[in-house]
Amino acid sequence: MPQQTGPRVRAENLKSFCVQVFQKMDIPEEDARITADVLVAADLRGVDSHGVARLRRYVNGLRDGIMRPHPNAQVVTETPATALVDARAGLGQPVAYRAMERAIQKALDVGAGFVTVRNSNHFGIAGYYAMMALELNCIGISMTNAFPLVVPTFGRDAIVGTNPIAVAAPAGQERPFVLDMATSTVPRGKLEVYNRLGKPLPEGWATDETGTPTTDTAQVLENFKRQAGGGLLPLGGAGESHGGHKGYGLALMVDILSAVLSGAAYANLTYPKAPDGKPLPSAIGHFFGAWRVDAFRPVNEFKAAMDDLQRRLRDATKAEGQTRIYIHGEKEYEEAERRSRDGIPLNPIVAADLRAIGEELGVAYEELG
Amino acid sequence: MPQQTGPRVRAENLKSFCVQVFQKMDIPEEDARITADVLVAADLRGVDSHGVARLRRYVNGLRDGIMRPHPNAQVVTETPATALVDARAGLGQPVAYRAMERAIQKALDVGAGFVTVRNSNHFGIAGYYAMMALELNCIGISMTNAFPLVVPTFGRDAIVGTNPIAVAAPAGQERPFVLDMATSTVPRGKLEVYNRLGKPLPEGWATDETGTPTTDTAQVLENFKRQAGGGLLPLGGAGESHGGHKGYGLALMVDILSAVLSGAAYANLTYPKAPDGKPLPSAIGHFFGAWRVDAFRPVNEFKAAMDDLQRRLRDATKAEGQTRIYIHGEKEYEEAERRSRDGIPLNPIVAADLRAIGEELGVAYEELG
Numbered sequence: 001m002p003q004q005t006g007p008r009v010r011a012e013n014l015k016s017f018c019v020q021v022f023q024k025m026d027i028p029e030e031d032a033r034i035t036a037d038v039l040v041a042a043d044l045r046g047v048d049s050h051g052v053a054r055l056r057r058y059v060n061g062l063r064d065g066i067m068r069p070h071p072n073a074q075v076v077t078e079t080p081a082t083a084l085v086d087a088r089a090g091l092g093q094p095v096a097y098r099a100m101e102r103a104i105q106k107a108l109d110v111g112a113g114f115v116t117v118r119n120s121n122h123f124g125i126a127g128y129y130a131m132m133a134l135e136l137n138c139i140g141i142s143m144t145n146a147f148p149l150v151v152p153t154f155g156r157d158a159i160v161g162t163n164p165i166a167v168a169a170p171a172g173q174e175r176p177f178v179l180d181m182a183t184s185t186v187p188r189g190k191l192e193v194y195n196r197l198g199k200p201l202p203e204g205w206a207t208d209e210t211g212t213p214t215t216d217t218a219q220v221l222e223n224f225k226r227q228a229g230g231g232l233l234p235l236g237g238a239g240e241s242h243g244g245h246k247g248y249g250l251a252l253m254v255d256i257l258s259a260v261l262s263g264a265a266y267a268n269l270t271y272p273k274a275p276d277g278k279p280l281p282s283a284i285g286h287f288f289g290a291w292r293v294d295a296f297r298p299v300n301e302f303k304a305a306m307d308d309l310q311r312r313l314r315d316a317t318k319a320e321g322q323t324r325i326y327i328h329g330e331k332e333y334e335e336a337e338r339r340s341r342d343g344i345p346l347n348p349i350v351a352a353d354l355r356a357i358g359e360e361l362g363v364a365y366e367e368l369g
Numbered sequence: 370m371p372q373q374t375g376p377r378v379r380a381e382n383l384k385s386f387c388v389q390v391f392q393k394m395d396i397p398e399e400d401a402r403i404t405a406d407v408l409v410a411a412d413l414r415g416v417d418s419h420g421v422a423r424l425r426r427y428v429n430g431l432r433d434g435i436m437r438p439h440p441n442a443q444v445v446t447e448t449p450a451t452a453l454v455d456a457r458a459g460l461g462q463p464v465a466y467r468a469m470e471r472a473i474q475k476a477l478d479v480g481a482g483f484v485t486v487r488n489s490n491h492f493g494i495a496g497y498y499a500m501m502a503l504e505l506n507c508i509g510i511s512m513t514n515a516f517p518l519v520v521p522t523f524g525r526d527a528i529v530g531t532n533p534i535a536v537a538a539p540a541g542q543e544r545p546f547v548l549d550m551a552t553s554t555v556p557r558g559k560l561e562v563y564n565r566l567g568k569p570l571p572e573g574w575a576t577d578e579t580g581t582p583t584t585d586t587a588q589v590l591e592n593f594k595r596q597a598g599g600g601l602l603p604l605g606g607a608g609e610s611h612g613g614h615k616g617y618g619l620a621l622m623v624d625i626l627s628a629v630l631s632g633a634a635y636a637n638l639t640y641p642k643a644p645d646g647k648p649l650p651s652a653i654g655h656f657f658g659a660w661r662v663d664a665f666r667p668v669n670e671f672k673a674a675m676d677d678l679q680r681r682l683r684d685a686t687k688a689e690g691q692t693r694i695y696i697h698g699e700k701e702y703e704e705a706e707r708r709s710r711d712g713i714p715l716n717p718i719v720a721a722d723l724r725a726i727g728e729e730l731g732v733a734y735e736e737l738g
Contacts, residue, residue, distance in 0.1 A: 077666070080479040081479045082479075082660065110449040112450040114480070139626070152694050155682070155685050156686040159681065169625050177621065211689055229686070235612045236605065237611060245695070245697070249697045252697065253548055256538050256675070257660075263674075266674065267678055267681050267682070292448075293630065312637065317524070319524060
């Protein structure tokens with residue numbers, strides 16, 4: 001993660017600021033609290049691209065009417081283990097939070113529960129929802145499709161999103177396992193970091209407008225803007241030699257479970273535009289699920305094995321020159337501890353943007369020294 | 370896939386041969402039929418490494434008593450949407466087949482169903498079980514953990530298996546989507562092909578005994594034999610720059626869902642040995658699941674969207690120098706059509722081995738010219 005050099009803010013202050021901003025945008029208080037909590041959770045965990053850096057987009061989306069403050073989300077179909085929810089173009093976070101709650105309740109009732117959501121918006125970090133399962137001794141899973149930025153294997157144009165998969169499983173003495181990964185090699189934000197530093201891209205991250213792998217950072221970002229072709233490569237890179245078709249397949253799996261199964265917009269239908277070029281509601285889809293651990297085996301046995309699995313990995317011999325083998329989620333838990341204690345370092349551009357939003361809406365923006 | 374140059378056999382003949390071999394090894398007829406069908410399905414689909422090439426290992430496993438012909442597999446726990454089955458060291462295929470049947474029945478009953486299996490053996494291709502969901506208009510998922518061959522990111526030794534994930538979703542006019550992928554960059558069989566050809570490995574496939582990426586094919590295979598360290602790299606390759614930690618995370622996810630959740634042996638506990646060095650029953654775990662499509666949305670709507678998704682990808686502009694964008698499963702369906710028509714080309718070593726097994730057990734082995 002790139003070092004941030006801007007001001008530091010307390011998580012609680014940032015959250016309270018976001019709640020007030022959302023309320024000024026006519027979001028009901030509970031929805032505002034949920035959305036703020038998901039955003040600031042990203043900043044705490046060090047996933048800066050998915051935190052308050054996106055507040056401007058939400059404010060604009062609500063202002064432009066492509067996100068609705070009172071969507072009246074509805075359960076369309078329901079069975080003991082499944083449900084489909086229509087988000088009706090509301091903010092992604094509140095509908096996602098409640099869909100995951102419903103999936104967990106079903107897991108508590110019948111062993112496993114799955115809820116898909118259609119006609120939704122960006123929901124923040126996928127890991128947040130998977131992690132909601134942990135305190136109820138469930139394994140959680142969460143996916144979403146997203147704006148098309150990734151080229152399919154042998155294709156020229158971006159047709160699938162970075163379509164993330166998150167899975168969280170509880171442990172005993174050790175921290176929970178939390179996998180939260182885009183199915184592309186890297187997210188778009190990583191290219192922006194390289195661009196700011198004027199660095200060429202490593203081979204295998206992106207392709208140019210002919211679909212050929214490239215190291216030209218600025219060109220790839222320019223092509224995104226102009227929709228000129230090319231894009232991010234799926235996990236595994238270009239072609240099939242290093243498994244790029246697997247990353248592409250995982251992205252399709254996410255598209256199918258999140259969007260085709262729910263009736264949301266999939267692939268490059270995801271973020272439609274009106275004939276006059278103005279954006280329409282994004283209509284993306286999410287997928288949430290939970291398995292109750294003790295529907296399979298006693299929780300204490302499961303947790304003891306999770307601890308042992310982690311210790312086995314952590315204590316294993318390291319590759320030459322390496323000092324640590326990580327478990328997924330570990331870095332983010334450590335970062336969240338640091339940032340809870342020391343404050344969240346904000347990118348100066350993001351900080352300025354938050355201050356501007358505060359001034360526009362008449363919400364006080366507080367900073368720590 | 371490497372071109373096979375040996376004799377060709379008809380799928381039905383190969384299947385009938387395997388059924389008789391298994392029956393000679395005291396496997397009940399129905400179990401023998403299931404196991405033969407799963408093996409020959411791999412050969413039909415072009416996944417030669419997982420087909421009858423493994424028959425010798427099953428025969429030896431049964432002979433040595435580490436696979437039991439009459440295991441009396443038992444349901445340990447059950448809820449409306451879940452079950453745990455103890456395979457009691459029987460062949461992987463029959464218990465996997467019935468576990469998937471049970472998961473599908475639960476999906477038909479309550480919308481979704483998940484069955485984990487513990488104390489099992491190699492079950493063949495993961496895709497076979499996921500595909501069982503298709504004809505009942507369900508989406509299927511199947512995973513298994515496996516012998517440790519893959520090094521965790523920054524680690525020196527193989528601790529996780531190639532832990533495959535398979536997902537199958539029905540379509541309308543188009544073929545079903547069938548993703549069936551190891552979570553390593555390549556499977557071990559690919560290294561064996563390179564070794565036979567005397568070719569160096571591409572960078573990013575494997576590491577040497579210090580955990581450093583290597584292109585020395587023979588050395589990696591030798592290190593496997595001697596358990597000297599190193600192994601296959603997870604999808605995404607070495608380190609984190611190209612997402613190797615994501616492939617490693619997916620492998621752990623499979624280990625957790627298949628083995629930690631079921632009470633099977635996970636990580637490098639998977640294939641234990643007795644104090645005298647003799648192998649013990651493998652005790653691996655599987656994970657099966659199904660979602661009933663119309664628990665979410667009408668089947669015809671889902672299938673129409675699956676068709677459209679596939680056409681959108683297939684008809685998209687190709688990268689420079691490329692002529693085709695594939696959908697997952699497409700290559701295997703085409704290969705199965707070819708091989709059903711023309712016979713299955715057997716590797717000469719495999720053919721000789723089958724003939725030897727036939728002679729040992731008194732089963733006639735028939736070949737097509």
